[in-house]
Amino acid sequence: MGEDTxxxxxxxxxxxxxxxxxxxxxxxxxxxxxxxxxxxxxxxGGRVVIFQREPESKNAAHSQGEYDVYSxxxxxxxxxxxxxxxxxxxxxxxxxxxxxxxxxxxxxxxNDKTIKLWKITERDKRPEGYNLKDExxxxxxxxxxTSLQVPVLKxxxxxxxxxxxxxxxxxxxxxxxxxxxxSDCETYMSADDLRINLWHLAITDRSFNIVDIKPAxxxxxxxxxxxxxxxxxxxxxxxxxxxxxxLRLCDxxxxxxxxxxxxLFEEPEDPSNRSFFSEIISSVSDVKFSHSGRYMLTRDYLxxxxxxxxxxxxxxxxxxxxxYLRSKLCSLYENDCIFDKFECAWNGSDSVIxxxxxxxxxxxxxxxxxxxxxLEASRESSKPRAVLKxxxxxxxxxxxxxxxxxxxxxxxxxxxxxxxxxxxxxIAIAATNNLYIFQDKVNSEMH
Amino acid sequence: xxxxxxAHRIVSISLGKIYNSRVQRGGIKLHKxxxxxLVLRSARQVYLSDPCPGLYLAGPAGSPAVPPPQPGEPxxxxxxxxxxxxxxxxxxxxxxxxxxxxxxxxxAAPRAxxxxxxxxxxxxxxxxxxxxVEAAEAAWRRVEGPCEAAEGGAGGPAGGSDGxxxxxxxARRHCGCxxxxxxxPGPLGACxxxxxxxxxxxxxxxxxxxxxVGPRKRGAAGVGGGPAPGxxxxxxxRRNSEEQSGGAAEEEEEEMETGNVANLISIFGxxxxxxxRKSPGGGREEGEGEESGPEAAEPGQICCDKPVLRDINPxxxxxxxx
Numbered sequence: 001m002g003e004d005t006x007x008x009x010x011x012x013x014x015x016x017x018x019x020x021x022x023x024x025x026x027x028x029x030x031x032x033x034x035x036x037x038x039x040x041x042x043x044x045g046g047r048v049v050i051f052q053r054e055p056e057s058k059n060a061a062h063s064q065g066e067y068d069v070y071s072x073x074x075x076x077x078x079x080x081x082x083x084x085x086x087x088x089x090x091x092x093x094x095x096x097x098x099x100x101x102x103x104x105x106x107x108x109x110x111n112d113k114t115i116k117l118w119k120i121t122e123r124d125k126r127p128e129g130y131n132l133k134d135e136x137x138x139x140x141x142x143x144x145x146t147s148l149q150v151p152v153l154k155x156x157x158x159x160x161x162x163x164x165x166x167x168x169x170x171x172x173x174x175x176x177x178x179x180x181x182x183s184d185c186e187t188y189m190s191a192d193d194l195r196i197n198l199w200h201l202a203i204t205d206r207s208f209n210i211v212d213i214k215p216a217x218x219x220x221x222x223x224x225x226x227x228x229x230x231x232x233x234x235x236x237x238x239x240x241x242x243x244x245x246x247l248r249l250c251d252x253x254x255x256x257x258x259x260x261x262x263x264l265f266e267e268p269e270d271p272s273n274r275s276f277f278s279e280i281i282s283s284v285s286d287v288k289f290s291h292s293g294r295y296m297l298t299r300d301y302l303x304x305x306x307x308x309x310x311x312x313x314x315x316x317x318x319x320x321x322x323x324y325l326r327s328k329l330c331s332l333y334e335n336d337c338i339f340d341k342f343e344c345a346w347n348g349s350d351s352v353i354x355x356x357x358x359x360x361x362x363x364x365x366x367x368x369x370x371x372x373x374x375l376e377a378s379r380e381s382s383k384p385r386a387v388l389k390x391x392x393x394x395x396x397x398x399x400x401x402x403x404x405x406x407x408x409x410x411x412x413x414x415x416x417x418x419x420x421x422x423x424x425x426x427i428a429i430a431a432t433n434n435l436y437i438f439q440d441k442v443n444s445e446m447h
Numbered sequence: 448x449x450x451x452x453x454a455h456r457i458v459s460i461s462l463g464k465i466y467n468s469r470v471q472r473g474g475i476k477l478h479k480x481x482x483x484x485l486v487l488r489s490a491r492q493v494y495l496s497d498p499c500p501g502l503y504l505a506g507p508a509g510s511p512a513v514p515p516p517q518p519g520e521p522x523x524x525x526x527x528x529x530x531x532x533x534x535x536x537x538x539x540x541x542x543x544x545x546x547x548x549x550x551x552x553x554x555a556a557p558r559a560x561x562x563x564x565x566x567x568x569x570x571x572x573x574x575x576x577x578x579x580v581e582a583a584e585a586a587w588r589r590v591e592g593p594c595e596a597a598e599g600g601a602g603g604p605a606g607g608s609d610g611x612x613x614x615x616x617x618a619r620r621h622c623g624c625x626x627x628x629x630x631x632p633g634p635l636g637a638c639x640x641x642x643x644x645x646x647x648x649x650x651x652x653x654x655x656x657x658x659x660v661g662p663r664k665r666g667a668a669g670v671g672g673g674p675a676p677g678x679x680x681x682x683x684x685r686r687n688s689e690e691q692s693g694g695a696a697e698e699e700e701e702e703m704e705t706g707n708v709a710n711l712i713s714i715f716g717x718x719x720x721x722x723x724r725k726s727p728g729g730g731r732e733e734g735e736g737e738e739s740g741p742e743a744a745e746p747g748q749i750c751c752d753k754p755v756l757r758d759i760n761p762x763x764x765x766x767x768x769x
Binding site: 084086087088089091112174175177193194221222223224226243276277278279280283330333334336339 | 453454457460464472473474476477478479481482485486489490493
């Protein structure tokens with residue numbers, strides 16, 4: 001019947017690419033920290049790799065800081081839930097940085113079931129001159145000790161140490177899809193398909209359930225939670241998106257259980273676009289507050305939409321990411337691509353939004369000029385210092401020389417995860433197992 | 448017509464996905480399976496509202512006669528069926544249907560036989576629609592029951608293992624109309640029954656209900672919210688089409704499964720007949736029992752305790768059995 005065709009398809013697609021990609025290396029999340037100095041990536045194998053931006057070198061004029069590997073550690077391991085006979089994937093679903101409060105950096109990483117708080121510290125000095133131990137650490141013969149000395153700190157090669165400080169386990173029955181740190185820097189929330197829990201960063205043995213949309217009878221289930229985020233400034237507000245394409249803004253001051261939304265953002269469906277797959281393509285895969293806190297950005301399968309918190313009836317802006325796929329939904333359903341969850345991102349000034357697409361393309365939309373561009377993240381077109389060339393997908397009709405036709409798009413090369421530096425025009429693009437970091441040094445138009 | 452084929456194909460693909468999701472690493476993804484079940488529902492809706500219900504993929508020897516075009520409704524068929532969102536009422540409707548009175552197992556013999564040839568796909572339909580389908584099926588069967596008995600069990604199910612052609616033949620005449628009605632001179636054909644599927648009856652007609660099956664009809668009517676639940680789904684593709692179409696779905700899906708999904712049958716074989724001989728009351732309990740069984744047997748499905756999967760568990764019993 002073909003029960004295995006789906007898995008076989010996935011494996012074959014990599015082989016077809018002539019470069020076999022280990023599934024564990026596929027990047028599953030990308031996140032800049034609050035200053036942009038650090039960039040964390042998580043992959044399907046449960047590892048986290050942190051990149052650090054090198055400080056700008058005064059010597060070379062063009063050498064603005066580049067990102068180098070800072071630390072790598074194994075965050076999650078595959079687990080087996082013996083009670084339910086379920087394997088728990090080690091894939092890192094989300095990473096969120098905590099605001100830095102001291103010399104150490106902290107981040108939260110989560111897989112399907114467990115959230116962990118990691119502390120990243122640097123050690124670049126070590127004490128020397130102990131009285132009781134010698135250089136190798138062996139105890140000295142006390143009779144040889146004639147005088148006392150105070151140990152001094154001597155510089156050493158930088159060592160980055162990562163340690164798990166908290167493990168927030170057993171909070172979720174369903175698969176965790178998002179985490180978000182509150183602006184109060186004390187709490188954070190984690191959302192799975194049906195519930196959202198509020199945790200305190202210091203307390204691991206309990207959490208508060210603040211949203212529960214599980215119906216009494218699971219047969220009545222019609223929608224699930226797909227993403228959630230705290231408001232960047234108001235610690236009582238958060239938003240969560242649903243598979244039906246709606247957003248709910250909740251105020252934690254209203255009630256302990258925020259099942260009743262304060263605001264419901266929903267756009268009526270366009271009946272002319274109806275198809276078998278209307279529900280799937282209207283499911284919101286990502287929601288992000290703007291830095292200002294005034295707007296929200298949502299991504300569904302074919303569009304990105306900007307919503308104004310003050311207007312619930314419809315988004316204020318809608319951008320088509322790859323509308324040429326609308327006629328191909330059936331094939332995309334067959335090969336499971338229609339279930340891909342693309343993320344979206346704001347730039348630092350909330351004037352440009354970015355999201356990924358197929359064929360290693362990603363799109364940027366300038367909200368002010370209404371211009372958009374399609375760029376490609378690939379080895380061939382990304383030599384250092386090269387300027388990315390805008391790409392175009394042609395849908396029949398006149399075709400220019402470098403256009404790609406819709407039918408030759410590679411749907412195995414998808415850019416699901418992107419991140420934008422909080423202040424500068426630096427973007428991080430995860431293309432399967434490769435991370436591309438692009439800096440826009442010259443073009444200041446997109447501010 | 449293309450809608451129908453497309454819908455059929457999508458249903459097959461969706462079922463395949465649901466099945467495959469059982470073996471995926473990390474457990475069943477609730478979100479993805481919910482979306483697949485929604486697609487399944489949409490495809491089924493379109494399939495049923497297509498104005499060519501007479502798509503007999505392995506039709507009986509003779510004419511693949513399409514039932515005469517039925518005025519009014521069918522024109523609205525695909526667009527309406529196509530254009531309407533999956534009835535949100537469906538979710539609400541389900542609880543209504545659940546507590547419906549037990550259906551007497553009365554014409555159990557012919558009915559069970561009915562079910563069997565169409566087993567797998569009916570099962571599939573049922574897995575999607577759960578109790579709702581059972582409700583509609585109940586109403587539907589009730590309608591055809593007496594008629595069939597009168598017919599001497601046209602397509603009398605001889606154990607159902609005759610396979611699909613018989614099921615088809617039966618399906619075609621599910622309304623119990625005499626075979627002669629095939630030629631149907633006109634919309635009304637020769638079908639004597641008011642609410643027979645051969646005739647484009649307005650849905651408002653209450654089918655004459657033998658008292659013996661009163662409770663079931665009441666239940667179904669309650670579910671359907673009034674108009675003849677047993678009437679052809681084409682009448683009202685929009686309102687409560689789920690409930691009404693459920694019954695026709697059985698027939699339609701019998702045809703569907705004989706086509707491309709026949710390989711499913713060959714895999715699951717006769718195990719299905721047992722699962723799907725869900726004669727009303729007993730069937731439900733049987734279904735529940737089977738669910739708790741597979742739930743224990745299946746690697747912890749708490750994560751996926753949702754409509755499709757809950758109802759697919761009986762189906763999966765067959766899979767597991769193999």
